[in-house]
Amino acid sequence: EIVLTQSPATLSLSPGERATLSCRASQSVSFSFLAWYQQKPGQAPRLLIYGTSSRATGIPDRFSGSGSGTDFTLTISRLEPEDFAVYYCQQYGSSPRTFGQGTKVEIK
Amino acid sequence: QVQLVQSGSELRKPGASVKVSCKTSGYTFTQYGMNWVRQAPGQGLEWMGWINTNTGNPTYAQGFTGRFVFSLDTSVSTAYLQISSLKAEDTAVYYCARPTLVRGVIIDVFDIWGQGTMVAVSS
Numbered sequence: 001e002i003v004l005t006q007s008p009a010t011l012s013l014s015p016g017e018r019a020t021l022s023c024r025a026s027q028s029v030s031f032s033f034l035a036w037y038q039q040k041p042g043q044a045p046r047l048l049i050y051g052t053s054s055r056a057t058g059i060p061d062r063f064s065g066s067g068s069g070t071d072f073t074l075t076i077s078r079l080e081p082e083d084f085a086v087y088y089c090q091q092y093g094s095s096p097r098t099f100g101q102g103t104k105v106e107i108k
Numbered sequence: 109q110v111q112l113v114q115s116g117s118e119l120r121k122p123g124a125s126v127k128v129s130c131k132t133s134g135y136t137f138t139q140y141g142m143n144w145v146r147q148a149p150g151q152g153l154e155w156m157g158w159i160n161t162n163t164g165n166p167t168y169a170q171g172f173t174g175r176f177v178f179s180l181d182t183s184v185s186t187a188y189l190q191i192s193s194l195k196a197e198d199t200a201v202y203y204c205a206r207p208t209l210v211r212g213v214i215i216d217v218f219d220i221w222g223q224g225t226m227v228a229v230s231s
Contacts, residue, residue, distance in 0.1 A: 001170070033215070033216075035217040037153075037218075039153075044203055044205075044221035044222065044223060044224055045153065045203075045218070045221060047208070047217055047218060047219045050208065050210065050215065050217040051210075051215075054210075056208075056217075056219055057219070088152060088153055090153075090155075090217065092215060092216035092217055095167070096155055096157075096169040096170065097143075097155040097169075097216055098155060099152055099153040099154065099155065100152070101152045102152045102153075
């Protein structure tokens with residue numbers, strides 16, 4: 001099973017700042033099949049990024065993904081008030097599918 | 109539009125069972141598998157497994173074998189999760205989630221989610 005470790009656990013930033021979230025895999029993620037989700041309290045997760053860097057439908061371009069192998073990054077170029085939430089990475093290159101433990105982006 | 113609508117919150121005693129439904133609409137039910145994801149209070153997301161909606165064949169992640177059963181009723185485009193012999197640690201929100209179609213290929217990232225069903229287990 002691929003274990004995904006996200007860092008930091010919490011990121012305290014102000015609106016307008018850049019957010020950089022990390023997701024490290026315990027082994028190489030096949031075909032860079034890595035996705036990112038955003039989750040707000042009381043809501044289901046929302047797909048942001050798939051295939052490491054492809055934005056899902058309707059996702060603004062301030063969200064971008066990069067990486068390969070075992071190291072992946074989600075970048076939010078300029079934080080908007082609605083971006084403060086928990087973010088999860090997920091690999092789908094091998095079974096079982098696995099999620100990281102999440103990074104909380106909170107208002108500083 | 110595509111929707112997954114789950115059944116309401118449940119409260120059960122330890123040892124009881126519960127069945128959560130996930131009613132789909134807006135797409136051909138058998139075209140996409142159905143996945144289940146657990147989220148314990150204050151915790152992260154945990155993939156439980158999926159069920160092939162064509163064959164009914166389920167696949168369970170480690171830790172979700174034995175007491176957890178995925179099933180279908182294709183006549184009403186609905187997937188089910190049944191949990192038996194409930195324990196306190198089963199207390200969680202359970203989500204159904206549909207994979208995504210990208211350039212003609214269905215991939216296991218989840219763009220459509222149910223609203224979640226809270227299952228609380230307490231004596």
